[in-house]
Amino acid sequence: MKQMANSAILIYGMGGLGIEIAKNIALAGVKNLTIQDCKLAEIQDLGTQFFLREEDVGKNRAEASSSRLAELNPYVSLSALKTGLDCDSDLSYLARYQCVILTEAPLKVQICVNNFCRQQTPQIKFISADVFGVCCGAFCDFGDNFEITDLDGEEPKEIFIEKISKGKPGVVSCFKNKMHGFDTGDHVTFREIYGMTALNGWTCQIKVLSPYMFEICDTTGEEFAPYKHGGIARQVKVSQNASFKSLEQEILNPSLLIPDLCRFEAPANIHLGFLALHRFNEKFKRFPKAWCVDDSSNLVSLAKGLNTELTNKVTTIDEDLLNVLSYTNTGCLSPLCAALGGFVAQEGIKAVTGKFTPLKQWLYLDCRDVINKEEATTPDMFTPRLVKQQLGYPQNKTKLSCVYPL
Structure with a gap:
């Protein structure tokens, strides 16, 4: 993967999600990987940020994680930046990267960075992702004209030919009724054909007639002699x-993207909830x-107001989902970080290699079913245990259904 070996990627935000993305991209083997974060490690980071230790609390998260992250792949040049990002930041340093990935960034900052990436020549690929409690989401923008060199990454299919008819169009039949596995719109090239030798080296687009037959170009011309025997049709990857x-x-x-057809409205509601969270943060x-x-009531009210601004409004606002999002948003679940971190890292690799079909353009996931709504809860129950000890809280041995820390 020559493109990946010559690429540079920046990841902002070294929380639980950011470190998952960085870990996966480092293992994939890009040339340069930069991690950036201005936040200091806190006790609650230890629940999901597995490259931090208790002695790292109070240190910059990017700097504290860099040495352990670098051990994963000695062939990756890794650097750490301790600066923050805001709309007034000088973003010129981003021009050296082929892909920029943001986590834990305010929405306004995401927009500023995305606009900067689109203004560059060539355009810088942009990804943003976040985990808020039991919900997570990712956004991809790979520019106005992103070239996909290989849609699926599979090896090109080959089939032996039994017959090629002279017709307008000609029809190719597979040897011994073996299924070809092609799709309408695929391009194929031919070789080792006897008789209709004009097709050797020819590449054309096909139309599938059955699992064993497909149409090719017009073969009625004088240059196309009658088919005798032999021949191989091979799929051609077209960018x-x-x-x-x-x-x-x-x-x-x-x-x-609708990942769960049983919850068709969930992505739209989570999108609305994420916008409301950012609006809540800007306001309060x-x-x-x-x-x-x-706070949950305020979030639901903000979401309803934001829904009127959307071009495609959410037809049925799921207030239960928005309430759960509000209740849990300050938490970070390791399984969600792992799942979304792997997905976003893969999108980052797609961005710099052009291989495989990228996300267009939003993905939202949730695991609301882990919440036990019937269990009595108070905000104090979700204070990290070590913080409670430092503050002199009485020991509480109540078993919680929610994942620490929130």
């Missing part, structure tokens, strides 16, 4: 271009507190 919209455009009219300079009913 395709994909066009992406900016984050600013996609916010109000999102292109959502913090995110909703764990299991705070007042």
Whole structure:
């Protein structure tokens, strides 16, 4: 993978999700990997950030993680930046990267960085991702004209030919009724054909007639002699271009992937909930507190207001989901970090290699079923244990259904 071996990727935010992405990309083997974070490690980071130790609390998260991350792959040049990102930051240093991945960044900062990436020549691929409690999401923008050199990464298919008819169009039959595995629109090339030798080296687009037959070009011309025997048809990988919209455009009219058809409305509701979380943070300079009913009510109200601004409005707002998102948003679940971290890292590799079909453009997942809504909860129950000890909280041995820390 020559492109990957010559690529440079920056990941911002070294929380549980950011370190998962960085770990996977380091193992994949890019040339340069930069991790950036201005936050200091806290006790609650230890629940999901597996490259931090208790002695790292109070240190910069990127700097504290860099040495352990570098041990994963000695062929990757890894560097750490301790600076933050905001809309007034000088973003010129991002121009040296082929892909920029943001986590734990305010929405306004995401938009600023995305716009900067789109203004570069060539355009820098942009990914943003976050985990809020029992919900997580990712966004991809690979520019106006992203070339996909290989849609599926599979080896090209080959079949032996039994017969090729002279016709308009000609029809190819597979040897001994072996299934060809091609799809309509695929391109194939031919070799080792006897008789209709004009097809040797010829590449054409096909139309599938059955699992054993497909149409090719017009074979009625004089240059096409009657088919005698032999021949192999081989699939040809043809690059395709994909066009992406900016984050600013996609916010109000999102292109959502539906991962669970049983919860068809969930991605739209989570998208609305994430927008409401960012609006809540802008308004109150913090995110909703764990299991705070007042904050949850405010979040639902903000979500309803934001829904009127969307081009494609959410038809049925799931208030239960928004409440759960508000109650748990300050938490970070390791399984969600692992799942989304692997997915985002894969999208980052797609961005720099052009191999495999990328996400267009939003993915949202949730695991709301882990929450026991019937269990009595208070915000104090979700204070990390070590913090409780430091603050002199009485020992509470109540078994919680939610994952520490929140």
